[in-house]
Amino acid sequence: MGTYLKYRFLTLVREKSFMFWALAFPLILAVLFYVSFGNPAGDGMGEKMQSVPAGVVVTEENPPFSAFLEALDGDVIEIKEYEDSQEAFAALREGDVTGVFTVKEEPELTVDGSGLAQSILGELMEGYEQQAYLLARAAKDHPEGVERAAAAALEASEESGVREVSLGGRTTNTGVQYFFALIAFSCLSGAYLGIKTCCDGQANLSALGARRSVSPMHKLKGILADFAVLILLHYANVLVLTGFIWLVLGVDLGSSPGWVLLVDLAGTLIGVGIGILTGSISRFSFSIKMGLCVCATLFPSFLAGLMFGNMKYVIETRCPVLNRINPAAVLSDAFYCLAVYEDYDRLLEDMAILGGMSILCILLAFAAVRREQYDSI
């Protein structure tokens, strides 16, 4: 068995294209993230955001909108009041303010250019308009409750500037989340190695597969040996990535490095497991299996919010069970447990789910190849 493991390891390590995608590509992405977003622990996006300077001109009385702006002043925005529009727009042109709110019956926002600060002002304006619409409807349909609704809306506005704080007292740092997502992606990309290894053993895909299929090696033993080699190899890949992010790029991945390594291992298990299961479906060609693998990793990643942050929340509100069985969601939840919640019971639960799923993948793969015969070769 030792010889088998050694040579399987060598065949994978010497396969340059697969090693590129499994190891080099995530490292490159990490560098790109770092260059694009900066160090979340340093001066980049993770740092507390500075207030956006905004001019305000009152042309008509609109107490709710004025109250809304007042609630945001000093935190999200820094208000500079102007006597008239001309003065305000001159300040805008000179760059003293990022945008100008005109207070009137239907309030307006004027910005000069585009960027993160302008977008923040735009989001605030849009949020207010939505609330104003709801309040107007409430006043029309339920005039008796409009006062309460207005109070709630104001409270919500004030909360929009509040920083999220984890249960463990750690700041929710969106920048770090990107790096956790990258590690999760890297774990799941072990699936490609799993497919490659399985296809090497399938008689309908290659003469090499035929030769391995007629050998006396027990199929379950073969799958477990391949699984062990892949775990060893890909875990090393993920550790290199984690170490690179942590030690070279200097990104703070939390106060529990041991737990991060364990979550890396759980992620590697599920990534490779998915690959071995997908690769064991004998009816499909290699390219179809690779396509399936892309779907089996990217789609769950999408649902888990690794590409679009709110998706996981949307799933949680509409179909929570999906988040419990989606390996990418469980994996990202495990990282959140470390970085945000600091909830180790939940972390252990996530890791148990991932381990169970990995075992299930291996057993299903064995069932698929156990007495496998082909219709044609």
Add this chain to the structure above:
Amino acid sequence: MEEKTIVSIHNLVKRYGDVLALDHLDLEIKRGEIYGLLGPNGSGKTTAINCLLALLGYDKGSIRVFGENMEPDSYESKRRIGVVMQNVAVFEELTVRENIDYFCSLYVKDKKRRRQLVEEAVRFTGLEDHLKKYPKKLSGGLLRRLNIACGIAHRPELILMDEPTVAVDPQSRNHILEGIKKLNEQGSTIIYTSHYMEEVEKICTRISIMDRGRILATGTKEELKAMIGTGETITVETGGMTGEQVEEVRLLPGVVSADCQEGVLRVQCTQGAGNLTGLLHRLEEADIPFGRVWSQPPTLNDVFLEITGKRLRDRKEEEEG
């Protein structure tokens, strides 16, 4: 089943959709044989081998190897079998030595024994000078030798060789054929499929002729040749003959067929004495000048031609095709 019988295939039927690939195939192979499966491309040889190895499912029939039903999980039987695939089946990422050691390790656990077997396989295939090379650095012939080394290193009792000499240069081909004979002498039973009749004729102790998924005839090469009407083929270089003169030759006693193209007269005769003297006497009588004369016993191609009404594709056609 007799103890001497290693492989027994009975009434095997395999279909690919509407195509009948194996048509009630029966085979029995005894220990110590070099058994040749001879047939043109698409005759069902490889399908039969793949069914025998439990790689392909089949529609009907039974396959027994070493007295046991052959199934995908017949691991003990598989341990005693070696396979040399038609296509080269080695890892591109491993060197020559690593490839042989890897495939041998699937069969032999003991390291010391395996080292010895790998050395033997290397010597046997003449790969001593290429051990550290990767497969992509090897010539076609050396690659085929590596393919064989990977299949036989564990000293199997039964070796299945599926067209191992396709696209191989003559030097490597001779090396391979001599090697197969040696393996047989060392105790391995060999099933050898090919569409090259001269190879089969050269090394096989028993031959089955296959076409359209059926076994048409089985026997030693002598037995097969005795099955057909042609006993010898006489070829005569003449200055040219008219159709009438050729027809007169055809009417001679013992002549099965006669044909003259570009001055070369080819006469197929039944077995028996006096065919050559009778023919030459007739040519002298007709005042037809002739030069070189030679007589050949029938070939497997003649056998195939007579049984199926068509020729096996010869090597030249294959290479051109």
